[in-house]
Amino acid sequence: MPERRNFIREIINDDLRTNKYGGRVHTRFPPEPNGYLHIGHAKSICLNFGLARDYHGLCNVRFDDTNPTKEESEYVESIQEDVRWLGFDWGDRLYYASDYFEKLHAFALALIEKGKAFVCDLNADQIREYRGTLTEPGRDSPYRDRTVEENFDLFNRMRKGEFPDGSRTLRAKIDMASPNLNMRDPVMYRILHATHHRTGDTWCIYPTYDWAHGQSDSLEQITHSICTLEFADHRPLYDWFLKELGIYRPQQIEFARLNMTYTVMSKRRLLELVEGGHVGGWDDPRMPTISGLRRRGYTPESIRTFADRIGVSRSESTVDVAVLEDCLRDDLNKRAPRVMAVLRPLKVVIENYPDGKVEELSAVNNPEDETMGKRTVPFSRVLYIEHDDFREDPPKKYFRLSPGAEVRLRYAYIIKCVGVVKDQQSGGVVELRCTYDPQTKSGSAENIRKVKGTIHWVSAAHATDAEVRLYDRLFNVSEPGGENWKDSINPSSLQILKGCKVEPGLASSKPQERFQFERLGYFCVDNDSSGEHIVFNRTVTLRDTWAKIEKS
RNA sequence: UGGGGUGUAGCCAAGUGGUAAGGCAGCGGCCUUUGGAGCCGCCAUUCCCAGGUUCGAAUCCUGGCACCCCAGCCA
Secondary structure (H helix, E strand, C coil): CCCCCCHHHHHHHHHHHCCCCCCCCEEEECCCCCCCCEHHHHHHHHHHHHHHHHCCCEEEEEECCCCCCCCCHHHHHHHHHHHHHCCCCCCCCEEEHHHHHHHHHHHHHHHHHCCCEEEECCCHHHHHHHHCCCCCCCCCCCCCCCCHHHHHHHHHHHHHCCCCCCCCEEEECCCCCCCCHHHCCCEEEEECCCCECCCECCCCEEECHHHHHHHHHHHCCCCEEEEEHHHHHHHHHHHHHHHHHCCCCCEEEEECCEEECCCCCCHHHHHHHHHCCCCCCCCCCCCCEHHHHHHHCCCHHHHHHHHHHHCCCCCCEEECHHHHHHHHHHHHHHHCCEECEECCEEEEEECCCCCCCCEEEEEECCCCCHHHCEEEEEECCEEEEEHHHECCCCCCCCCCECCCCEEEECCCCEEEEEEEEECCCCCCEEEEEEEEEHHHCCCCCCCCCCCCCEECEEECCCCEEEEEEEECCCECCCCCCCCCHHHHECCCCEEEEEEEEECHHHHHCCCCCEEEECCCEEEEECCCCECCECEEEEEEECCCHHHHHHHC
16 A cells, blocks of 8 residues: 555545445546646646555546636647646546536536426525525525526526526525525525637536536546545535436545745736736746646656655644745756856956966766766866856855965865956946966876865856846735735845856757756756847756855 | 644654654765765654543544634636
8 A cells, every 4th residue: 555644545545445436446537728837737637646556546637618708729738738747647547627618517407306496587696695694594585486497497597598697596405594605595506698718619508616616526427526624514415416316426535735934826916927027927936836837847756755744634834935945956856967158158268278278177077866977078278167156255164266376176176366366437346357277187197286176167168148036035024915915925036147158058049948057056948049149047946055155 | 613634853754552763954074186076973762732541652532722724606
């Protein structure tokens, strides 16, 4: 039996023990195609498909497309792409609630027949008034006691399109005094003269989610119908429908949805970020959407690991985004080829290195994985180093370059700073004059000297230019919320750097390729890249203990 | 003061009457040609609170408290 323990697996284990479903485990992921999937959906996807995988069961994908006014084919496409990208396969079991519209309609007829459903002429406002409140019972609709014949007739005419939107509904006849508001004669069908992305204009009445969902699970013979906490109150309703219909009953299990620090997760807010132009779109690398994370450079593996690590429970929680970042670093550390890139170039001239000489130095592609081999990087008299790797007045414990100080150039030589060239006007440092120690060539026998610091570099004559987009958290408070959640949007969540210098081998990199820029972080080639113009996204920085030291 | 849920470390989360796993974060140290990675160590005498049962309680019982969800013809 699976290693990972959580309350859902306990339930399944029990059901297997008691043979409740004949040893079957059949789950499903039921998104509404009204937006893009986000990391919270990823949790659900990993949960449902993971259960199916571990218990040798099945997991369906079913679009809950019961509201034609909000749903679009574009979302149907993106959702499938995202689930596949995450690494899951639904086989031939891709379903739509709209596939069941005819069956659902027949079920409704059956309830009318039993006297358990009725056509109600109350409008939305009136239904609300009749519903009562949290502490007071509701009142029966004046149309509640229509005859079966009258209900059949009216419901038929609703379907035929004889009535305008909102004028009538089909309601379940349950209990207007129930303390559970979901049981106060809930609406099953509403009139909506809208074109559905799949059924077109075949229907002008559409089932509500509450009416469609349980029966859809039943029709698919789902064993464990996993959903989020807010549907716990609906479970008695779903069970009531199934019981009255006398059909197969899946077990609904609710779990707590994912919240993450420094981000928002509701589709409504995500949509607002997109429409308000706060981000570039659903796949903006700062978005917590699957497509955004993908573009940012996240791997499916890291997201799956994340889902495993955070677990599943019924208590509401907010997971530190650092956990997600750790999963990513852990994955990329093992797989991403290392490469040198200078984001904010500072020119360095090695005075005692012959002009025109070029050495091809051997560099390891990934110290975590020898099988990734080595490459060669050109070294010459004029180089670029990171501006941040030089300080005129170095603070304590600063192991990098400063006047008179020595540092190792990774895979190359130890150099010493012997002069600083400044801009006449601004006084800013524009060039460093250095000397190198020929005895310190990496890998050579006479290379025995040690220095504290090692920095990355790139040969000026050989470097390729690139644009680099640095991303930071989208919000500057850990839990953006309330009415003014947009006030905490981080104004510097995107910083675009042009004129970055990267090692020549990167000139041929393709979109989505991932690298570690040594000492800086993990980067991936953005889709905006084109032959001449290479664009990198910073996926995540490396852990930076120096930054911590400097802060304190 | 209706109904449904949830309370274990800064954040997640195991634990199912036998004496508080693990991860992230944090803090020390070792190692290091990435201030990366890796390695070692520290980090809850106590589980929302108060009583009770028991040789023994985070687990069982009673009573409180706090927080979340529900009054869409959204899902």
